[in-house]
Amino acid sequence: MKKSFKDLDDYCIHGYESGNVNYQSDKQNIAIIHRNQDSLVNDSSNLIYNIFMPEVLRFQTYINQYNQGKSVLVEDGFIKHEPNSDYPSHEDFNSELCFTYKNKNVLGFGDFTILENGYQPSGGGKADSVTHVIHLTKKETASTKDxxxxxxxxxxxxxxxDNKRRSAKTIAKAYNSRTQFLYTSGIKLIEGKYPNGTSLGMYKRIGVAHHIELIHSLI
Incomplete structure (x- = not known):
């Protein structure tokens, strides 16, 4: 790739964990990922982002030591249920940063979409025993609060x-409710798969694509 882009480093930001002192000698643009408050990172002209992960968000005095104009807050918004059959019909997303981050005077935010913090693709279980599930997010207002x-x-x-019919039925449930959601590429994927089924991996792709476009529409 470097042969295709002479100044590839100008397009890249090098990421470091806050405890990795190698960032101090890096002259390229860098981002520091903070998972704890053990290491205080000095500001510099090439430090573009301080990314504060969920593990450190409760330490507000630590976060306040940094330039808020470079700060990105990341919350774990999705509530994971195991097994899949334990998911309720709906529940609140565990992050409201898309509505509040500007009031915090920070540069940006993240929420892991419909994937939880530390998500790892699983090898999957036996097809006959897997509950199929699609996760779709939407903005709602309750008592004047979004x-x-x-x-x-x-x-x-x-x-x-039957595994194939189970997939088709899951797609159908989301398809029949699609008009209550923002019309996104995720919803288009559902429409493209209906009335047939799809793979378990596609469920994640649908939910992630839909959530990203929803949040983009709100900020």
């Missing part, structure tokens, strides 16, 4: 034993 709500469309093996 919030994000996650809707879970799931089909359990007890509801549909």
């Amino acid at each position: 919030k994000i709500v996650v809707y879970h469309y799931l089909t359990t093996p007890s509801e549909e034993a």
